[in-house]
Amino acid sequence: MSLDPRAEVAERLGLAEVPPARFASPDEVRERLAKSDYLSDAAIASTTFLADRLAKPVLVEGPAGTGKTALAKAVAEALGARLVRLQCYEGLDESKALYEWNYRKQLLRIQAGRTESGGAEEWRALEEDIFAEEFMLTRPLLEAITAEDPVVLLIDEVDRVELETEALLLEVLSEYQVSIPELGTVRARQIPMVFLTSNNTRELSEALKRRCLYLYVGYPSIERERDIILARVPGVSGALATRIAQVVRSLRELDLKKAPSVSETLDWARTLVVLGREEIGDEEAAATLHILLKYQTDIERATKELLGGRARA
Amino acid sequence: MLSLLADFIGELRAAGIPVSMSEHVDAARACEVIDLADRATLRTALAATLVKDGGHLAAFDTAFEVFFALREVSASEGDDAGAELSGAPGAGEGPGPGRGAGGGGALSAAEIAEMIFAALRDGDAGALRRGAGEAVSRYAGLEPGRPVGGTYYLYRTLRSLELDALAERLRASVGAERGALGARLAEDEVAARLESLRREVERVIRERLVADRGSAALAKSVRKPLPEDIEVMHATRDEMAQLERALRPLSRKLAVRLARRRRRRKRGPVDLRQTVRRSLSTGGVPLDLRFKPPRPAKPEIFVVADVSGSVASFARFTLHLVHAISSQFSKVRSFVFVDGLDEVTHLFEGVEDPAEAVARINAEADVIAFDGHSDYGRALSAFHERYARELTVRSTVLILGDGRNNYHETHAEVVADLRRRAKAVYWLNPEPAAYWNSGDSVIAHYGAHCDRVVECRTLRQLEAFVGELA
Numbered sequence: 001m002s003l004d005p006r007a008e009v010a011e012r013l014g015l016a017e018v019p020p021a022r023f024a025s026p027d028e029v030r031e032r033l034a035k036s037d038y039l040s041d042a043a044i045a046s047t048t049f050l051a052d053r054l055a056k057p058v059l060v061e062g063p064a065g066t067g068k069t070a071l072a073k074a075v076a077e078a079l080g081a082r083l084v085r086l087q088c089y090e091g092l093d094e095s096k097a098l099y100e101w102n103y104r105k106q107l108l109r110i111q112a113g114r115t116e117s118g119g120a121e122e123w124r125a126l127e128e129d130i131f132a133e134e135f136m137l138t139r140p141l142l143e144a145i146t147a148e149d150p151v152v153l154l155i156d157e158v159d160r161v162e163l164e165t166e167a168l169l170l171e172v173l174s175e176y177q178v179s180i181p182e183l184g185t186v187r188a189r190q191i192p193m194v195f196l197t198s199n200n201t202r203e204l205s206e207a208l209k210r211r212c213l214y215l216y217v218g219y220p221s222i223e224r225e226r227d228i229i230l231a232r233v234p235g236v237s238g239a240l241a242t243r244i245a246q247v248v249r250s251l252r253e254l255d256l257k258k259a260p261s262v263s264e265t266l267d268w269a270r271t272l273v274v275l276g277r278e279e280i281g282d283e284e285a286a287a288t289l290h291i292l293l294k295y296q297t298d299i300e301r302a303t304k305e306l307l308g309g310r311a312r313a
Numbered sequence: 314m315l316s317l318l319a320d321f322i323g324e325l326r327a328a329g330i331p332v333s334m335s336e337h338v339d340a341a342r343a344c345e346v347i348d349l350a351d352r353a354t355l356r357t358a359l360a361a362t363l364v365k366d367g368g369h370l371a372a373f374d375t376a377f378e379v380f381f382a383l384r385e386v387s388a389s390e391g392d393d394a395g396a397e398l399s400g401a402p403g404a405g406e407g408p409g410p411g412r413g414a415g416g417g418g419a420l421s422a423a424e425i426a427e428m429i430f431a432a433l434r435d436g437d438a439g440a441l442r443r444g445a446g447e448a449v450s451r452y453a454g455l456e457p458g459r460p461v462g463g464t465y466y467l468y469r470t471l472r473s474l475e476l477d478a479l480a481e482r483l484r485a486s487v488g489a490e491r492g493a494l495g496a497r498l499a500e501d502e503v504a505a506r507l508e509s510l511r512r513e514v515e516r517v518i519r520e521r522l523v524a525d526r527g528s529a530a531l532a533k534s535v536r537k538p539l540p541e542d543i544e545v546m547h548a549t550r551d552e553m554a555q556l557e558r559a560l561r562p563l564s565r566k567l568a569v570r571l572a573r574r575r576r577r578r579k580r581g582p583v584d585l586r587q588t589v590r591r592s593l594s595t596g597g598v599p600l601d602l603r604f605k606p607p608r609p610a611k612p613e614i615f616v617v618a619d620v621s622g623s624v625a626s627f628a629r630f631t632l633h634l635v636h637a638i639s640s641q642f643s644k645v646r647s648f649v650f651v652d653g654l655d656e657v658t659h660l661f662e663g664v665e666d667p668a669e670a671v672a673r674i675n676a677e678a679d680v681i682a683f684d685g686h687s688d689y690g691r692a693l694s695a696f697h698e699r700y701a702r703e704l705t706v707r708s709t710v711l712i713l714g715d716g717r718n719n720y721h722e723t724h725a726e727v728v729a730d731l732r733r734r735a736k737a738v739y740w741l742n743p744e745p746a747a748y749w750n751s752g753d754s755v756i757a758h759y760g761a762h763c764d765r766v767v768e769c770r771t772l773r774q775l776e777a778f779v780g781e782l783a
Contacts, residue, residue: 005342026347026354046347046357053346054339061367200367200562202569209365210333216360216367222505247494250501257666282492297669308493 006191009055013176013187022052022079022193038067038074039228047215048075057173057194059158059209062217064199065261071217072154072195079193081150086140088160097168098178099142106130131182141172145188152193158208159198166205169196174211220262222249228262233269243280244269247306251292254305260292268292282307314344321380324532325363328372329539332363352381368540368559378519379532420447422473430479433506434486445513448474453518457525463518463535470514476507483507541773545627546715546743553626559772560630561668564637567780571641581605611643612709612736612782617696619714620680621651621687627743628713629671630772634779635711636667643707649674650692653682654699687717689759690724697727704734709782712740712763716749716756723755729762740766741778 010018023029026046033040033048040048048071051058060068076083086097094100109130138146144153155169172178173196176188196212198204220228222245229241244265252259260268268291277284286307293299318341322332339362347354356377364373420428425447432440449455452473453466483503522531538544540559543552587603595601616635618628632647639645639661646658655678660670682691693712704710710731732738740763742749742756749756749766760766769775 042353043357043360046354047361050343050346050358050361054342056339058361059365202566206331206333210335212365213339213361214365216370218367243498246498246502249505250498253501280494282494285494297666306494306497308497 005054005056009176009191013189013191015189015191019191023049025049032078033071033074034231036074036077037231038070038078039224039231040071041220041224043215044071044217047213051193051213054213055191057196057212058215059196059198059204059212060215060217061198061200063219063259063261065263066217066219067262068197068217069154069156072152072197075193075195076152076154079150079152081152081193082147083154084140084144084147084151085154085156088155088157090160090162092161092165094168096139097141097165098139099180100137100139101131102135102137106135109135133183136180136183141169142178142186144192144194145172145176145178145186147192148189150190150192152195155194155196157199158196159201159204163205166208170207170211173208219252219259222246225249225262225265229266229269232266233273235273236269237278240272240278240280241269244272247280247285248292250306251302254302256293256298256301257295258293258298264292314349315341317380318344320529321359321376322363324376324380324529324536325373327533328376328536329542330364330366330369330372336363336365355381372537372539375535375537376532378516379523379535380528420451422451425451426474426479429474429510430482433479433483433510436506441510441513442517445510445517449514449517449521453521455518455521455525463515463522466518467511467515470518471511474510476510479510480507541776542771544745544770545630545772545775546624546770548626556626556630556772560633563772563776564634564667567634567776568638568640571638571780611641613644613705613707614642614646614782615700615704615708615710615735616645616647617654617693617710617712618647618649619651619687619689619692620649620674620678621685623687623717624713624715624743625675627741627769629674631711631713631741631769631775631779632674633667633671634775636661636670638779648696648700649678649680650687650695651680651682651685652688652691653680654692654695655679686719687714688721689714689716689718689755690722693727693731694724697731701727701731701734704731706736708735710735710738711782712738712759713743714740715742715744715754716740716759717753718755720753723758725755725758725762728759732762732764737764738762739764739778739782741769741775742766743769745770 004018006021007018023032026042026049029049030040030045033045047058050056060071062068073083075081110126136142140153144151158166158169173194176191178186180186196208219225225245225248226238226241229236229244230238233241248260248265248268268288271288271291272280272284275284275288286303289299289302293302318337322337322340325332340359343358343362344355347358349355356374359377360370360373364370425444428440429444429448431437432444448470449466452470454469455466480503483506484499487499487502519531519535540552540555541563543556545556548556581604584603584605588599588601591601591603592599614635616632618632620628628649635642635645636647645661646656647661648654648656657670657674657678660673660677661667664670712728728738740756740759744754746768748754756766767774767778769778
């Protein structure tokens with residue numbers, strides 16, 4: 001094992017010097033994320049640390065609403081970097097993800113050139129001219145690559161694009177470069193941090209997974225969930241936060257169609273604070289359960305299991 | 314470290330987790346930049362670089378526990394500072410001295426119980442680790458050199474700790490709670506604390522076994538199949554729960570994949586009318602060919618499932634999977650039988666989650682005509698008599714069962730007639746192919762009249778077959 005991976009990538013990109021490491025240790029990651037109100041755990045902190053040190057993208061997977069997208073945002077905030085976000089959807093293509101020629105501007109340029117005397121020479125010059133960066137619309141991937149200021153690239157819900165479109169991402173993810181036929185290869189001017197999120201609705205390709213570090217973000221432990229509530233919901237007491245975390249843990253143990261996510265837990269906590277409750281008894285739970293659970297069958301089930309079959313108040 | 318890493322990756326591959334060469338390199342690089350003495354960070358670093366599927370993490374953890382077990386410095390102080398990584402070169406061949414087994418015995422049973430209770434009550438992880446260590450020394454009765462995975466030791470230790478009494482004391486310490494919700498929360502809290510004790514004891518036993526026999530040997534004993542490779546027919550209760558959990562995302566993924574495949578095949582035959590219409594804009598030259606939307610023949614599926622004890626879970630999984638992708642078929646009809654036959658299609662109608670319908674089958678279907686032992690001959694005859702007329706050249710019949718007919722008459726000729734009427738007849742058998750036709754299995758009699766008899770021991774095989782069908 002010879003070269004530092006960062007130095008290797010920097011050399012390939014032709015950077016003048018190896019950019020300094022962003023974090024000194026996983027603990028530092030943790031502290032700095034906490035300052036941006038994101039409570040990480042050991043796995044999240046060390047994977048983020050490794051992503052920087054190994055100069056590799058992170059693929060974040062896990063149930064909806066556990067803070068996958070929030071992680072990228074928090075990292076961007078902690079680094080003081082700009083977040084460049086590519087929201088994936090079915091039918092996403094090159095012209096939406098990478099770049100597109102601004103053909104209107106090209107047309108204008110051609111028309112403006114017509115007044116001059118024509119000729120083969122003339123045309124060649126014109127052709128060179130209109131396929132320049134000036135006539136290009138950069139889309140998120142290219143934007144992240146060409147940025148001069150520090151950026152964090154977030155490719156959100158990557159499982160929504162078709163298998164074929166995934167291939168578009170591979171060059172960016174492994175080489176930090178984009179090949180444009182008319183211009184040649186555009187290399188990154190820095191080593192950006194890249195996060196991909198997936199809700200696991202389909203198997204991602206081996207090629208993509210191999211290029212990424214993998215981070216599974218599940219539901220938080222009861223202690224961490226309590227701390228998250230305390231950090232994100234103003235005016236909540238420690239006792240109430242503990243209680244909320246306990247109820248949510250019990251709900252997740254049930255076989256529900258859709259277990260309550262962290263964001264729903266936060267909504268619930270905010271509701272209870274707004275209602276001025278300091279305690280969660282049977283009454284409060286029955287009246288506000290629909291904030292946590294989104295299916296009628298789930299609500300019935302939870303009422304039966306947790307509240308001993310009481311009818312909803 | 315590098316050779317240890319290579320061994321560890323070998324074990325992961327043996328457990329069925331695919332690890333590529335470049336991932337191996339990444340893991341080695343990750344080890345260079347982290348603090349190797351920090352076990353939690355090492356675990357994450359290896360997981361992040363080697364495992365790329367959430368479902369594989371459980372198998373990874375088991376292997377990690379074994380290969381990178383903390384070696385106790387002495388049985389009474391399980392201090393992190395004094396612990397070191399096991400599995401340094403040579404640990405595989407020459408197991409360290411079995412200090413773990415000998416060090417205990419200093420505390421009485423009551424003292425151990427008190428120690429564990431206090432640790433659980435206060436949520437003190439260090440004290441819990443010491444307590445678990447003492448308990449294992451005293452109760453597990455570890456026998457050096459035995460090639461076991463430790464399940465028995467775990468059972469023995471936990472039994473001696475009298476968990477019921479412990480739970481009772483914990484409940485008292487948590488305090489009386491008002492209302493149904495409070496009571497339930499207290500109950501879950503106690504259960505969670507007991508679970509942490511169980512995990513701790515299991516970990517201690519693993520550590521001692523590693524010290525006794527070395528990582529590689531133990532890894533083999535504790536290796537567990539990935540959820541998609543669990544044999545449905547022989548699954549334990551734990552494994553069954555894993556299967557249930559794996560099934561839902563699996564069927565969702567399959568549905569998404571099939572829907573995409575169908576949409577992508579978008580070329581039907583050339584649509585002449587549209588093409589000519591389009592050609593007007595290019596001066597009558599048909600530059601832009603238009604195609605008719607494809608009309609893929611969606612098959613009709615008839616599922617006929619044996620739901621007697623031995624194969625019931627397999628039938629449940631298959632019904633769940635088929636109905637989860639029912640949009641890929643023009644019609645799905647389901648029948649279940651033991652020795653009588655009943656149609657259960659209506660249970661799936663208007664239900665969003667097939668799991669609910671499957672759960673109702675047991676209670677509502679009328680499948681027992683005589684003694685409640687599988688009788689394929691009778692059941693298939695009943696199916697033939699009542700529903701054969703409805704089979705067309707577009708219908709596919711799936712018969713699910715192990716073909717163990719309890720020495721009843723086979724009536725294989727009805728299957729032959731079903732095949733004449735339908736597009737295809739497939740038999741899915743959850744037994745390993747090696748057991749077919751042994752004992753009362755008469756699968757060969759039926760198989761002769763089926764288009765194919767498919768071995769479906771695991772979810773992976775089942776998914777592959779159902780995916781092919783649509």
